[in-house]
Amino acid sequence: MKHLNKLFVALVMLAGFSSQAQDSNNPWAITFGVNAVDTRVSAASKLEDQFSQFFNAEDNWNILPSVSFLNVSKYVGSNFSFGVTGSINKITRYVLPRVGEGPYTVVNPGDKNYYAADAVINYSLMSMIKSKTIDPSIHIGGGYTWIGDEMHAGTLNAGLGLTYWFTDLVGLSWRSTYKQSFEDVREDMPSHMQHFLGLSFKFGGKDTDGDGIYDKDDACPLVAGLKQFNGCPDTDGDGITDASDSCPDVAGPAEFNGCPDTDGDGIADKDDACPDVAGLKSLGGCPDADGDGITDKSDKCPDVKGPKENAGCPWPDRDGDGVLDKDDKCPDVKGTVANNGCPEVSDEVMKRLNDYAKTILFDSGKSSFKAQTYPVLQAMVAILKEYPNSRFSLEGHTDSDGTDPSNQILSENRASAVKTYLTTEGGIDADRLTSIGFGESKPIDTNKTKAGKANNRRTEVKLVK
Incomplete structure (x- = not known):
């Protein structure tokens, strides 16, 4: 029993390598039972003889009549599990190689103790046969085996297995493993078969x-x-x-x-703003009697179509000019559609504006106004306010006295001065007015007389269409 400690040390080391991440219900399994060792494989001179007496337990198998092996394994995924097996036995039947065509001889080598520690990679075929109880498998692995005090070697293992699961957790397991010795002299450590029969218990599942x-x-x-x-x-x-x-x-x-869906309108009660009255899906399940897209409960005119912006009522047109109040820039005065509901600026109005503009007087050579001009500018403001949707251009002109560049600048400054007054003092929106100067380039009279020059020094108002 001196090698028993070696067995358990090997098992602990191998178990350390078997840890894998949990990947299945009841991933752990423990199997224990009896094992049998058959050395005939090594004694056979031909391949067919190695397995010819596979089940000859009476003559060839070494069986220890007690629990003689323990396997611990863990499922690692894709039908694979990895485990370690520790087994003990006593070799009382050792098959010697036969001489010529003579029979095989079975001898007792001296009741030698047998120990083995093996790593096993097992592949289950259960899913292939689509069974819930029959679990065939194949396995490979390797380990180390001791026989007596003098024989020990590593082995390369492969074999077949079969488990019958009585329940999800308990099964009867059979495994036969061929162990190929790594020793050059097979008599020192024979290649052999080892069979295992035991009970398997799965555990580790969590509910x-x-x-x-x-x-x-x-x-x-x-x-x-x-x-x-x-x-x-x-x-x-x-x-x-x-x-x-x-x-x-x-x-x-x-x-x-x-x-x-209480009201049966195809909208679940939790999403239905009117769960007890059938309505339209587009309106959250509420009705719309006039079909204007506004629910009856939010429609101030539920029987007459109207826009949402006016609470479901039609837009009014107070002045009756065909432009709705909401779009009418002059809702209380009849105008034209083209002018956004405001009256059009007539030729007569433009004549009045220009009559006033002609009387705008500036200080000589400057863009500042003479005192008598301010009432004129205020009169122009009053007219412009009557047409809040119209835009105008203010044009400045000079006579020919002075140089062209200076006259150009002067005309621009005077037109700009008129605009500034009309916007800052008169309250006219700046975006309704533009100013431009033409200098002496557009005379309307001769520049050879004093009267002609006076006519050429002028401010004109043009309607921007």
């Missing part, structure tokens, strides 16, 4: 809410639920899980995510 569905497969692991809903509850019993049910405490059809 936090106790509903019989493992957390891994439970869509609601913290709340007890129903199996048909992957562990999620359905409080109102309408066939929709609470997590997907917009009204989990009141039964309703799936088309409304579990919510009722």
